[in-house]
Amino acid sequence: MSACRIGLIANHGKPGAAELVREIVAECERRALPLTLEAHTAQSIGAPATCSHDDLVRTSDLLLVLGGDGTILQVLHELCDEFRPILGINLGTLGFLTCVGAAAWRDAIEAIASGTYRLSERTLLDIEVVRDGQSLGRYIALNDAVISRGELSRLIKLNVIVDEANLSEYNADGLIVATPTGSTAYSLSAGGPVLTPNSGVFVVTPICPHVLTMRPVLVSDASHIEIIPSPREPDVFLTLDGQNSVRILAGDLIRITKAPQRLPLAMLPGMSFFEVLRQKLKWSGTAI
Template structure:
């Protein structure tokens, strides 16, 4: 996939949101514009469907597509002097408990300053693109793709005043797996979970590069929200 991406000017991805997230994960450091054609269910990240793909291909041929520069997350796991390589996500980084049905402790800092120790099923750090995914299901807000922020959303926190908090996209978020007895796992964009050892710190920040995500000329973020989330009202 990385070899294909390196030689392409535009990647046309047929599938759903999960397919696009998988492609982004496979590309790694190679960032190429993505044009998504939805043949899945929701298709929030796609800009055409299986019934409108001919129109979409015509727009590509005539250079009539727009691109939204989507922020990416970069995550590393640190334990003492050891650290993993950079891992990239378009939607979110999620720290969560294992198979045991109990809460985990996640000590969280933003730019070196303590935020809180979440006692929860887990914690989501989402980009604006990812704010309409898992974070939204956990009660987080919807963010405009160009808002320049990230959102930290706890999953089923034990303390009811623990709610989503929005931070500047330039923030450095450190999350320590502080529970001495129970495992914590890190998942980026729904990919294979990574076991986070006790005492490890997951550092999340904005990646240096952005992902150009294609859209058709008459599309907007709010039209996508209305359509995909089935919002309606007297003025819509």
């Protein structure tokens, strides 16, 4: 079996990123692993920038991403439909999407070299914005789609319909529709539950609802979710994974379904979601 072709992308703004890139390059050379550096990553260590982002994605079997969750999300939104397995090495703080911390990068390289890493297939959101009966565009998101107010500090009214049945009109700071992967991101901070990656549901989480009995709601990921701002509502914003923002006008319709594609996230062998959860949220099981 031929060696896995690795594409390396680093957030060169993170402390220690350049040095880690050099160490990984040296280790891959020692192991004779095919490694290609993304142009900006190459420049960060003074190497020739020979590979464009598109070429890197097209010619790699796996993308090794150095950074945090934000870096992985940024890479995802640049992939278009060329979804490659992503293995993340965390240079940030929390990092639910990353496989290992920077100190354990050799474990990641060993898993790649031996082919023992496993893939966790993650559900994606498919989001469509419709205006006057015409589609303005379709987008994907790994974590969440967030509908929120603009510059003014005020409540917004959003009518939510699930499978053609009216769920509620939310009067809140905003609304989050999150995947299981995104349940540990903004939704968790807004009081939503933690979902396992294979739970097969989305969570609809209001942000600071005016009616305190409005709680997060789980819906099947086979559901069709429609969100309609109140006709009297000034402009609001749709934000996808905290990366891209779309201005939503009164009368627009936001449709959210499960995307046909899935993102394969690479994990070390033997690592479970619950182990990651305990580590990241510091659940010790003992009294504080």
